[in-house]
Amino acid sequence: MGIRKNEICRIILCAVFLCVTPVTWRNSCSADTKAALNVLVSMYKPVASVTVAQAKALIVALEKVAGSCGDDLTAFRIRYRIALLSFRVGLLDAAKAGFTALTADGKCPALVRVCSYNMVGQISRLAGEDTEALAAFDEAAKLAAEQLPTVEKDKGPFEEVLRAALFARGEIYELNGDYSASIGEYERLLGALSALADDKSLGGYKAMVNDRISQLYLRKGNVDKYIRAAQAIVSADTQYGRREIIELEMTCVKFLKGVNPNTVFGNGSFEAPAKVIAYVKQQEQTKAAADIVDKVGRLVDRYTQGYGAMMVEYHYAWLLDAIGEKDKAKKIFGRISSGEIEIQQCNEAIAGTVRQYAKIQYAIMLGEAGDYREALKALSQVAPAGEQTHISKLTESVSESIKILKREVPASENKQR
């Protein structure tokens, strides 16, 4: 063996010394640490359910034990909790100072630092201090990204902060009109999302980020890059709710750029279909008008159900109306009015608005065709949100108009005209 008995004894003695030392240390400060820990643990409640009065009392209690706590981990958590409760009660300067101090401490555990950077960013953003917010979110994103490869499991919290921080940076730049910087942040986010293993939960986010990137390129005036980013969403196998609308908007942007290369899209592509309809209303007999109606018609054939399909059909109906295809247009307005097109994931406010106006337009066109009874029936199904809305007043005036037509103008006479 070659190990003498006294060497083994020395090792055992050394081991016992090393084992006992931390225990002794723990015992020597355990009273204070225990008290601190007790306050932290026993008085814990989710911050959302802590009342302002409770939060103030908790801050006082935690501040009392914070200084004497001998355990670093507990101390960092107590300081974090004090800052968080200060945020809860609206003491934003105190909260920010507390979180900032934690970010500056190299001994602070990574998760606490990432969360602290996030909080500094959020507080600064809410206070309108964009420069500070951008810097804090940048640090939060960098630190979270650094941690991801080192964490075997439970990457979730770091992923959440990374995503939120980069979205926030993109939105801040966008709000300030710095579209290039905003695109840079969203592309950085796409890169970060692609590096994450769990792609399942990220599909929707990727489409949303690509949608934002495409819009920003168009607002900047870079149509080629807009089309490339928009095409990526259309080509991807995703359930993204705006997919069909994006394809329609892209078709309309290409068309408008074709007829007038100087067309600008300062608000992005959402205005493009309405602008195309305005063009067709003025140029209804041209080949260009016929071409765009044909292209949108092919989209209608391809997409038959869902919110996006309803929106594409609504615009198509107005295009048909503009070129004089009144019967076809009326049929589509009727389809949308009746709820024949199923919509699930959608922006309910907008879907509701579109359906209501489709019903009114359907009624107007039925009235123009002399079908007064059906027109009044369609109008009776309009459900305006309030008495003073445009929809309610319009419904009333159209209804009144159709009643006069029914009384005064024979259906056959109106049809002839």
Place this chain on the structure above:
Amino acid sequence: MVIRLFFVVLTGMVDVNFAADGVEAGEGVSLPPIETFLPQPIELENVSIWVPAAKVGPLINRSCMAKRNCPYSCRLPANVSHRRTESCPEPLARLLAQYAAGYHQDSMPLTIFNGWQWEYSYSLCEFDSVVYSLHSHGGSWEYSSEAILTESAGSVQAVWMSVGPSGKYECESVGEPMKSDIEISSFSSMRVRDGYPKERDL
């Protein structure tokens, strides 16, 4: 061999004496979850759609005198509806208004009340005025117009992310959600519908 044995013993001790990061504090007690405030990306959808704007008539003149230069005007309202739950921080709701206002800066000013709320109720954003005449003994006039409605609807929501001692986390609202919603509508490009005004003798 001696050194190796020493390190084996030392490693074992380290495992025994130090808790993993974020799992246990010095007394072996689990620390409570760590929470952080996470607003979700602002969700805003914008649409510009053609809609029927106004319809009137037929207005009929039964008298034996013709009526000339009758005025008709039509006004389309712009509207902003902006709400927040009590738990939603005011600056977060204001952020949503600022973000949405970027798409309406040509037609509506961002007028903030109460520190967060964009209020702009029933102001006019499109106005049309025409003059018409009616023949005597049944002259009639019917009018219909269309316009582009630009509507934005969206929301912003924040959650508390809570990371438990084992690293498990959840991002859920406790109780009432911290949420703000906004709907903005304005009209533009009002025009007379093809085929109107219709003048008849009834």
